[in-house]
Amino acid sequence: MIAIDGPSGSGKGTVSRQVAEALGFQLLDSGALYRLVGLAGLRAGLEPADEAGHAAIAATMDVRFGTAADGGEQVWLAGEEVTEAIRTELAGNLASKVASVAAVRTALLERQRRFATPPGLVADGRDMGTVIFPAARLKVFLTASPEERALRRHKQLKDKGLNVSLAGLSREIAERDLRDSTRAVSPLVAAADAITLDSTRLTPAAVVARVLVLARERLAGS
């Protein structure tokens, strides 16, 4: 078990995917599950404050993950491909709101643990090392400066042809960080036994290489 936690834009998604691929491990993108709950709630016409309604969706939604030809993630909700739909800022913000609901987190707990199958799992999220997989062999807390994270997200959206202002994006990221790290249930915090990596001045390849060194050290020690 390798847990990779950290704030939005720290590079967790890319790094987790590449580490999983290099080791031949399964990948859990837990953020996608919260995005799916937000999106499914919106589509069902739920009020954002409807905690029981969102928890019911979290418990019953029909989700499937796959890998595209280019190695990227594919996601289906009730048979409909929603790979792009869950990546919008709207879905990210809805995710961050439903993620503060304790009943939603409880409903997703077992679903996340079921991803832990042989030969191993790389779990990407906010509470992988603290709550979902506290016994993970390796816990990495990936960070980057808020400015760098906003720039990365801006570039990602621009590459997709979406035009959003950097200032607006920085504000949204700051709001999401604050909400994620101050919520009562499973706040974004590094596990006591996590290794913190600051990716501000590192390429994704350098971060992946570092995590693989740590992973091989830990696996060798088993």
Ligand code: C5P
């Ligand atoms: O990682 P990603 O940006 O896709 O996550 C979207 C939101 O889902 C986060 O802002 C956070 O509020 C929530 N989340 C969470 N716990 C996780 C993963 C994501 O609360 N393990």
